[in-house]
Amino acid sequence: MRKVGKGIRFYPETLNWMTDEERKEHKEKLLRENIRYMYDNSPEYYQLRFKECGAEPEDIKTIEDLRELPIFMDKDRERISMETSLEKYNHPFGLHVCCHPDEVVLTGGTSGTTGHPTYPYSVTMADHEWIDDAIGFMYSELWGLGPGDRSWFIFPLGVYATTVAMMGGLTKAGILQLPIDIRLGTQPSMDLAKWTKPTFMWTGPTIVQHYLKVWEREGVDPRDFNFKLLATTGEKGIDEPELKKYIEEALNCRWLDFWSPSQTNPCTTCDSDEYYGLHNFTDDWDIAFEDLVDPETKEPVEVKNGAVGEIVVTALRKKAAPYLKYATGDVVQVFTEECPGCGFKGYRGKVVGRSDDMLTVKGVNVFAGTLLETIRTEMGPKLTGHMRVIKESPSPRITQLKLWIEWAPGMKDNLDEMTQEIKALCKANHRVNPEIEWTEPETIKRYDRKTPVIEKRY
Ligand SMILES: [Zn+2]
Structure with a gap:
C-alpha cells in the first residue's frame, strides 16, 4: 500500500523540539494565561462558576490543579448559555463568549437533535488562522497532500461544522476543494468525481460503504480512481480490523481518520495497518485527553495508559467562545505510551462512545x-x-x-x-x-x- 505522509508529529513544530516536561510547562503557561482571559471576559458565566466552587483563577497553575476543578459546562448548559445570550444580547455564541460578539468571523452549528442547535464552532480571525494552519499542516505534513491534490469532500454542507473546520485547511495546503452536498444524492456526487478526478476522498465510513456498493452494482472499479487516501470523520468503523482491511483493499489506499469535536483537540491516525487511535498532534491547543472523568459520576479518572473516561476540555488558545472544564460527552480510551506504529510521543485516544447513551446492564x-x-x-x-x-x-x-x-x-x-x-x-x-x-x-x-x-x- 502507498505510504501516506511523513509520520505523526506535533503542530506547531516547536513542540517537537521540547521534552515532555518542557511541553507540559509550556502548556501550563498557556493555561494560566487563557484561564485569566476567560475569567476576565466572561463575568456572566465563568466568573460565576469560579465563585460557585470557591476557587480563583490564580489557584490553577498546573494541569493537576485543573483536574481538581468541577465541571463548568456540558452540552445542556452550553445550550442554555446560548439561548440566554440570544435573548439578552441578540447573539447565539453564549454567555461564555469571551471576545466581542462582532469579532466572531465564522460559526458552525451542531445538528440540534435534542433541541435548540448550538454554535460551538465559532471563531475569531486569530482562532480561524490557527485552526486553518493546524489542519493545513495535517494535510500536507501528516498526510502528504498538497498542490495538485483534489479533495472529494462528501458531507452535508452548511449544516455540520465539519465544513467550517476543514475547508480553510485545504486552501492553506494548496489543495483543490471539490465540495458536494451529500443531500443532493449519490449520482451528482459520483458525476462530480467522474469529471474532476479527485485524488482523495473525505467522508464518513457509512457513506464509503454505500459508494462501494453502488460502484459494484455499476461495474466500476474504485481502484481506477487511484486515490492517495481515504479520510473519514464523525463515525467509528476504522477501529474494526476487518472493515479497515476491506475498505483499504477495495480502494487500494490507506484509510485515515480525523477528529475534532466542537473544534477541540484536532487529532488524526497514523499510517499503520493496525489502528493505534487518534494522535493528538495539536498538543497545545487545549487540555483534552489529559483531563478525564467517569461518564456517570463525573469524578476524576486517573490519566494513565489505557484509562477510559469522558473528555473534559479546557482551551489553551481559543478566544471566541472557549471551553473551560467542558464535559464533552465523548468517552475515550487514552494511551500515554509512545505509538507502536509511528513512534508519536503525545497522547492518543480511541473513541468508546457517548456518555449520554451509556447504559449499565x-x-x-x-x-x-x-x-x-x-x-x-x-x-x-x-x-x-x-x-x-x-x-x-x-x-x-x-x-x-x-x-x-x-x-x-x-x-x-x-x-x-x-x-x-x-x-x-x-x-x-x-x-x-x-x-x-x-x-x-x-x-x-x-x-x-x-x-x-x-x-x-x-
Ligand atoms: Zn502512530
Whole structure:
C-alpha cells in the first residue's frame, strides 16, 4: 500500500523540539494565561462558576490543579448559555463568549437533535488562522497532500461544522476543494468525481460503504480512481480490523481518520495497518485527553495508559467562545505510551462512545450508539440498518438490554438465525446478551439529521 505522509508529529513544530516536561510547562503557561482571559471576559458565566466552587483563577497553575476543578459546562448548559445570550444580547455564541460578539468571523452549528442547535464552532480571525494552519499542516505534513491534490469532500454542507473546520485547511495546503452536498444524492456526487478526478476522498465510513456498493452494482472499479487516501470523520468503523482491511483493499489506499469535536483537540491516525487511535498532534491547543472523568459520576479518572473516561476540555488558545472544564460527552480510551506504529510521543485516544447513551446492564457499561454500530457493520445487508436500543425507564441502570431492529426486505424467514448472530456479536464485543424485538422494514422513524439511538418507552 502507498505510504501516506511523513509520520505523526506535533503542530506547531516547536513542540517537537521540547521534552515532555518542557511541553507540559509550556502548556501550563498557556493555561494560566487563557484561564485569566476567560475569567476576565466572561463575568456572566465563568466568573460565576469560579465563585460557585470557591476557587480563583490564580489557584490553577498546573494541569493537576485543573483536574481538581468541577465541571463548568456540558452540552445542556452550553445550550442554555446560548439561548440566554440570544435573548439578552441578540447573539447565539453564549454567555461564555469571551471576545466581542462582532469579532466572531465564522460559526458552525451542531445538528440540534435534542433541541435548540448550538454554535460551538465559532471563531475569531486569530482562532480561524490557527485552526486553518493546524489542519493545513495535517494535510500536507501528516498526510502528504498538497498542490495538485483534489479533495472529494462528501458531507452535508452548511449544516455540520465539519465544513467550517476543514475547508480553510485545504486552501492553506494548496489543495483543490471539490465540495458536494451529500443531500443532493449519490449520482451528482459520483458525476462530480467522474469529471474532476479527485485524488482523495473525505467522508464518513457509512457513506464509503454505500459508494462501494453502488460502484459494484455499476461495474466500476474504485481502484481506477487511484486515490492517495481515504479520510473519514464523525463515525467509528476504522477501529474494526476487518472493515479497515476491506475498505483499504477495495480502494487500494490507506484509510485515515480525523477528529475534532466542537473544534477541540484536532487529532488524526497514523499510517499503520493496525489502528493505534487518534494522535493528538495539536498538543497545545487545549487540555483534552489529559483531563478525564467517569461518564456517570463525573469524578476524576486517573490519566494513565489505557484509562477510559469522558473528555473534559479546557482551551489553551481559543478566544471566541472557549471551553473551560467542558464535559464533552465523548468517552475515550487514552494511551500515554509512545505509538507502536509511528513512534508519536503525545497522547492518543480511541473513541468508546457517548456518555449520554451509556447504559449499565448488570454492572457492565454499554454505549448504545457503539453497540448499534457494531451490529450495523457486522450484519450488513441482512438488516436495513435502522435500529434502536429500547429504554423503559429513565434510569441508565437496567437488568436487560432490549433492541428494536428492522430486518431487510426478504430476510423475514431468517430471524431466528439472525437473532443468534446478533446475540453472539453483542456478547463478544460488548459483554451483553440482548433481547431483540424484530420489526419490518420502514417501521422505525427516519430523521434527516442525526438519528437517535435510544427509543424511550416510558
Ligand atoms: Zn502512530
